[in-house]
Amino acid sequence: MANESTIQYGKGLDIGTVNLVAAEQNEKGEVVLRLKRNVFMDVPMDVPTKNMLTKLNVPYVVQNKRMYVLGDHAFELANVLNKPTRRPMKDGLISPKEADALGVMKLLISSILGEPRTKGEICYYSVPGDPIDSDMSVIYHKDLFDAVLKQLGYTPHHIVEGHAIVYAELAEEDFSGIGISCGGGMFNICVAYKSMPALFFSTSRGGDWIDNNVATVLGIKPAKASFIKEKGVDLMKPKTREEDAISIYYRNLINYTLTNIKERFVAAENMPSFPDPIPIVFSGGTSMAGNFIELVRAVFKEMEFPIAVKELRLASDPLNATAKGALTAALLEGAQTQS
Ligand SMILES: Nc1ncnc2c1ncn2[C@@H]1O[C@H](COP(=O)(O)OP(=O)(O)O)[C@@H](O)[C@H]1O
Ligand SMILES: [Mg+2]
Helix, strand or coil: CCCCCCCCCCEEEEECCCEEEEEEECCCCCEEEEEEECCEEEECCCHHHHHHHHHHCCCCEEECCEEEEECHHHHHHHHHHCCCCECCEECCEECCCCCCHHHHHHHHHHHHHCCCCCCCCEEEEEECCCECCCCCCHHHHHHHHHHHHHHCCCEEEEEEHHHHHHHHHCHHHCCCEEEEEECCCCEEEEEEECCEEEEEEEECCCHHHHHHHHHHHHCCCHHHHHHHHHHCCECCCCCCHHHHHHHHHHHHHHHHHHHHHHHHHHHCCCCCCCCCCEEEEEECHHHHCECHHHHHHHHHHCCCCCCCEEEEEECCCCCCHHHHHHHHHHHHHHHHHHC
16 A cells, blocks of 8 residues: 555665675665775874864764774875775675774764664675685674674674675576676675575685786786776786786686586585576676676686576676665565565
């Protein structure tokens, strides 16, 4: 029934190594997205520093007697002070080496998520699948973010990132197929059949891995490698030595990812047998490089995949797909509890 308030409560949150994205629906039913870089700088809490930040028009926050500059502002300040920025996460998980990480992430999350619009509003946040190539614990990571979201007044639920991609991008295929999020810290993969996740995992190789490797072979800084990569590279027709190196590592990463899916498919029991050929959809910042999907198709052609694939395609909105999928999960849950 239509009534005065058609707002659907529930929010989605993508907790990524490089970017944090919040998604919610407004009263017009439109999806509202807010993105913030998952980066910070700590600055001394003294008067000269406060004056400098005010002059530069850089906002800061104080927590536990420490002062922080968050998100993109941290990059600006890093340039001015010639100091490195810090990241609260590494390879998809909260960084155990960063003592300030959790407090900073709470501030960052709160700044994009805002206050709950109803008491204990549901928030679905993305978590990585278990990494197949590192022994880092996702359980610890989940517990920490459950606590952070509760402190912010939300009812937290987690969704495996690859599953969120399936929700965001595979509606036309009845949520059957493979969703892959190609992030900065990791790649997340989920095989789903009629919206149920059948298999999911992550690999701790992503955009950062490309940057670090390109930097090593060329003798440049990872930040420089990242800059060249993001400026726009044609992966199918690299024009310089730098672009060549980026393309080579991209090819290697894509091959690594597809080979891992293939091996899992062959090894796993209880895999769904798909009656129809399935789509594989790629999202995430790392999928935004020029001709990424063409390179995926070229690598795919050279391998024998264990199931019939109908299409390899790019997500409609690669940077926001995880947050949108998490929002879908939240809205579905809200609809269920109301009915
Ligand atoms: N245009 C682009 N081309 C290639 N890589 C890009 C581009 N834009 C962003 N990236 C890369 O995408 C990654 C961030 O993507 P994102 O999906 O937000 O990561 P995460 O999920 O780890 O936070 C970074 O490694 C960044 O360098
Ligand atoms: Mg991500």
